[in-house]
Structure formats: structure tokens, C-alpha cells
Amino acid sequence: MKGRKIIIRILKQIVAERRASSTVQDNILAELLGNGRTKFHLNEEQIFDQVFTLLHSGYETVSTTSMMTLKYLHDHPKILEELREEHLALRERKRPEEPIDWNDFNSMRFTRAVILEASRLASIVNGVLRKTVKDVELNGFIIPKGWRIYVSTTNINYDPLHYPEPFKFNPWRWLADKSLESHNFCFLFGGGPRQCPGKEFGMFLVSSFLHYFVTRYSFAAFLYCLIDISGILYASTYILFFLAVLFGQSESFAKASILFADGSKSKK
Ligand code: HEM
DSSP states (O other), X not given: OHHHHHHHHHHHHHHHHHHHOOOOOOSHHHHXXXXXXXXXXXXXXXHHHHHHHHHHHHHHHHHHHHHHHHHHHHHOHHHHHHHHHHHHHHHHTSOTTOOOOHHHHHHOHXXXXXXXXXXXXXXXXOEEEEEXXXXXXXXXXXXXXXXXXXXXXXXXXXXXXXXXXXXXXXXXXXXXXXXXXXXXXXXXXXXXXXXXXTHHHHHHHHHHXXXXXXXXXXXXXXXXXXXXXXXXXXXXXXXXXXXXXXTTOHHXXXXXXXXXXXXXXHHO
16 A cells, blocks of 8 residues: 555656646557547546556566566476577577567467466466356356355466366477467466456567577576575574564564664665
8 A cells, every 4th residue: 555655646746747748648648648539538546546557467467477487497498498599590580689579579489388388387366356247157056146256267277177287387288279378267367358458468578578588698596595595584584573572572673673774775
């Protein structure tokens, strides 16, 4: 909620600047503000809600998908090699600094399969929410009208009936059966009329990140050490806090933490 307040404050400023400016912009905020091009008139609160939804739904999903795809690529060097070959071949068709475009993105068949497989195994979004508008019968059970239901897509993602050897990282399954992505059990981006509107944009962001990452960098498991170390630090802090509370020293612990945080800041 605190984060939302900060974002709303920034948005209010941007909207005021946009309204005061005579420059016509071509972006989502301009569309939401109307600019005289649309019959829909949203009030300020509705506009902020829409921008907030886009920021919220578009940020965590893309960053987590990118991170988990890298993790699986790291764990499967042969797959990383095949993916890198796809991107190096693409680079050869372009001038050195020429950016990738929509056609390049559409040609990244193996990359798409890798991202889908990482999204399936890591279950970036664990489920979707729905509300029944009428009584629904499902396998002999009745879900009454008006119920809110949560469809756990993680379970579907690991179902061996849909994905043989479900715990194996196997991008080729998406190439062998092209229709897999549009099956009614594939909920990586939700389904029906509420399916994620940012699907292709999100796929594009992850694909372009991978493109520049694998064509310009190599990476090693050093990161895991960092994650392990930070994990140990976190765990020790919690244990210390727990002990401090137990022995009535939580105030001293809080002061010590603040001093420690200040000290680490001033060292930078
Ligand atoms: C890899 C990245 C992404 C994944 C895995 C993902 C996944 C999902 C899923 C599972 C849903 C629920 C759909 C449903 O209820 O049927 C959803 C909804 C939504 N997503 Fe994404 N998403 C991604 C990227 C994005 C991006 C980049 C944007 C926009 C910039 C975005 C905007 C939205 C919005 C606005 C909704 C709500 C749609 C509605 O309720 O009508 N998503 N997303």
C-alpha cells in the first residue's frame, strides 16, 4: 500500500505535466488519458488503477521468468548452447549494433520453447481467480453461483497426463506439439477472455533479454554462492531476532540492526 501511494504521487505529477503539454504522445498513458481519440472517458482514479495494474502485472512476471529461464539454462548447458546458436545465427543476419525487431522475435522458435518450459516448471503465476456466474458442475461436484474459485495452475503444470516426465526441463515438448501452447489446460498466461493481455509483450521482453545476455555474456554458478550467503545471513538475522525476543533484548537488537545498516551504507 505504501508503494502504491508513492506510485500514485509520481503518476499525478506525470498526468498533470501531460495535460499541460501540447505535445501529442503515442503510448499507453496517452491512450488512457483519451487525447480525444477514444470514446471511453476514464476518471483519474481509473487511469491510475489501470497503470498500476500494468506495472504490477508486467514487472514481477517478466523479471521472475527471466531469472528462472537463466537458472534452467545454467543447469542445462546443452540447451544453453542450442539457444545461443539460435541467437548467434540471428546476429549474423544483422549489422553489429542493429537492434532485434518483431520479426526476429517471431523467428526465435527454440527460445520461445525454452521460456515456456521455464514458466511451466517454475510456475511463475501459481493460479488464476474466477467467480462463477452460474452453478457449474465439475466431475459430479457443483460449484454454486457466486463462488470465488482459485484454479491452482501449478498442479496442472506438473500433471504427467498433460506433460510427460513433468519434472524434466524439456523445451522440445513445445516444438513437438505446436498446439500445446493453446491447449485448454495450458494456463501459463491464463485462459479465456481474461487471458494475459501482455503475453506477447512479456515473451518479447524475456526473449530480447536472453538475446543480449547470451550473445554478449557467459555466466557461471558464482551467483548461487551469493544466494547461499545471503540466505545464511537472512536466516542468522531471524535466529538472532528470535533469541533477542526470547531474552527480552529486541530493542537492543533493533538498535544494533540500525547501526549495522547505517555502517554498511556509509562504507559504500
Ligand atoms: C512472462 C510474463 C507474464 C506472465 C507469465 C503473465 C501471466 C499472467 C496470468 C497467468 C494472468 C491471469 C490471466 C487469467 O486470469 O486468465 C495475467 C493477467 C494479466 N497480465 Fe500478465 N503475465 C506476464 C506478463 C505481463 C505483462 C508484460 C503485462 C503488461 C505490461 C501483463 C499484464 C496483465 C494484465 C493487465 C492482466 C489482467 C488481465 C485481466 O484480468 O483481464 N502481463 N498474466
